[in-house]
Amino acid sequence: MSTTTRPEKTYFETQREALIEEICKSFDQVLLNLNHLNRSLEGLAGVGQEFTEIEALWSKFDTVMSQPVQPNDPGSGSGAEGAQ
Numbered sequence: 001m002s003t004t005t006r007p008e009k010t011y012f013e014t015q016r017e018a019l020i021e022e023i024c025k026s027f028d029q030v031l032l033n034l035n036h037l038n039r040s041l042e043g044l045a046g047v048g049q050e051f052t053e054i055e056a057l058w059s060k061f062d063t064v065m066s067q068p069v070q071p072n073d074p075g076s077g078s079g080a081e082g083a084q
Contacts, residue, residue: 009017
C-alpha cells in the first residue's frame, strides 16, 4: 500500500485561512454590535412611548393658553348684575 502524504500548505493558503478566520471573527463582532444597537433603539422607542400621554397633556395646555381671553359681556347676566 502506498500512503500519499498531503504536501504542506503553501504560504498563500496559510494566509488565506488566517484572513478568512479574521473576517469571520469581525463579522461576529459586527453582528454582536448590531444586536446591541437594536436593543438600544428598542429601549429608546419604549422611553419615547412613555412620554406620549405627557405630550398630549402639554399640547392641550398649550391650546388652551393660546386662545385669546374673551371679556365678560355685561348683558349676558353673568352673576355680577344679580348681586345688586
